[in-house]
Every structure is written in structure tokens, then in C-alpha cells.
Amino acid sequence: MYNNTLNHEILKLIKEQPEISEKNIARTLSITEDAVKARLADLRDVRDKILIMGNGHNNYHNLRNELEAENYNVVNVSDALLALETVKEERPDIVLLDTASLNADGFEICRQLKANPKCWWIPIMVLSERNKAEDSIKAFKSGADDFISTPFNTLELRARVGMVLRRSRI
Template sequence: MNHINLDREILKLIEEQPEISEKDIARTLSVSEELVKVRLAHLHDIRKKILIMGNGHNGHHAIKKALEAENYNVVNASDNSSALETVNAERPDLVLLDTAFLNTDGFEICKQLKANPRCCWVSVMMMSERNKTEDSVKAFKSGADDYVAEPFNPLEFKARVGMVLRRSQI
């Protein structure tokens, strides 16, 4: 069972039986009690959550580390589920979406996220390895809240992330 499904099952049990213990959750779901504790800690994290949806190149690892240093909860999208499923499961405050997400057009994913009533609320910052005006225009037309082209200054990038998150609270 992957973490997304496990989290759903844990939450379902807690909703049905608010007084249920970690030990009982573990027994019911046939997982270790330690795993239940880890997943519950993950669910209790109150930091702003940022979901990175990209092709996993080295720049994304650096982005993750820089944002974690700013005390954000940063998670990477799994490549085995759809973008919509991942956003619905993770419930991020911000999606950092690569214009070339795996084998899919990031612009199209952005359009889908913004058109779906279950996740249209999430802020999207698109990232690209290409510094072309038409890409930034296409990003904004697809519904992105911001756009940044690599290479980018880490200080400016963190400031942009903070700005998008502040704007989303209004």
C-alpha cells in the first residue's frame, strides 16, 4: 500500500473511531505501528506544503533542499499516479510544476489543475529550463500563478515562493 492510500485509510479509521490507538490502526491495516506513527506525524505537519512535480533532475533536488531549509514541507510527486490524484492526496499549498513533467506537457497539467473544482484552489508556479517569452506567456494563460526559468537565483526563487504563498492566503 503506498503512502497516499495508507494516509487515506488511517484518516478513515480515525474519522470512524476518534479514540482508536496507533496500535489498533496498525493491526487493522496490517502495517507496523512505527509506520502508523510516521504517517500520523506527516499528517500533523502544519508547515506550508510544496509539491514538486518535475522530471527529477538535479535542480529539483537543490530546490527541495533550499525550501526545506526555509522550513517548508517539500514533497516530490510520484510518477505512478496522475497529477490530479497527487494534488488531491497531498493537498499542497503550492505546486512547483516543471513545464516538462515526465512525458506530459506541464502547461496542460496546469490547465487541468485549475479547471478541476477539487484542486483549483492550489497555487501553481511553473518552472522551465527554457528562458523563452512564449513559455512564460503560455504558463500564465494556462493558469499559473508565477513562472520562473532556470537558471534562477536561489534568493529570488525563495522570495517568489513566499510571495505566491502569501498571495494565496488573501
């Protein structure tokens, strides 16, 4: 079962039977009780979700820690082939897209996400190792909502993430 379908089925069971136990949900859907507990915890998580698309090198472990310290729910994906599927499954509130560390063209991924009717509304902040005007122009032309070059100041990045999230809610 796909993640969204599974979540939908769990919610449907709870709506139909408000007193249903996690054990009975697991039995009904043929999944583990731990999987049910994890899904319910995710469904209760109301924090803004940030999807970091990058190879997970040390800068991104630090970035993840910084964002989690700000009480964001942070998910990371490093494979561009999984990136598009992960966005559809995770439904993040914002994507931080590292154009340099994916195994595909990050600007093309940005274009594909913005062209997809299931996720076009998700703001994308492009992170680029090269501090060149061409990269920022390319990012904005591909649909990015913001651009920042690395290495970046984590305080500035956190401020920009907050600003993009506020702007997306308007």
C-alpha cells in the first residue's frame, strides 16, 4: 500500500470506529502495530515539514539539526529518482533543493515539481554551491521560490525558510 493510501485507510477506520485499537487497525490492514503507531504519530505532527533534497554530506546533517532545533519536521532524500516520489508521499511544506549534490539536474527537478498538479504549490528553495548570477536566474526560471548559495549562514537560511513558509500561507 502507498503511504497516502495507508494513511487514508487508517483515518477511515478511525472515523468509522472511533474506539478501534492500534492492534485492530494493524490486523485489519495487515501491517505491523509499530507501523500503525508511526503513522498515527506522523498524522498528529503539525510541525512544518521540510524536505531536504541533497546527498546528506556533513553540511546537511548540520542543516537538519539546525532546522529540527527550530521545531521543523525534517526529511532528507538524496536520490533524485526518489525525490519526486518522496515529495508526493511526504507532502512537505517546503523543499530545500541542493542542485549540486543530486544525481540529476536539480533545476529540472524543480521544473518537474512545479509542473506537477499534485505538488506545484509547494515552495522550493534552491541551494547552489556556485555563487553565480546564472544559477539564481536558472533557479527562478525553473520555478524556485527562493535561492541561496552555499556556504550559507544558517541564521539567514532559517530566516529565509520562515519567510517562504509565511509567504506560502498567504
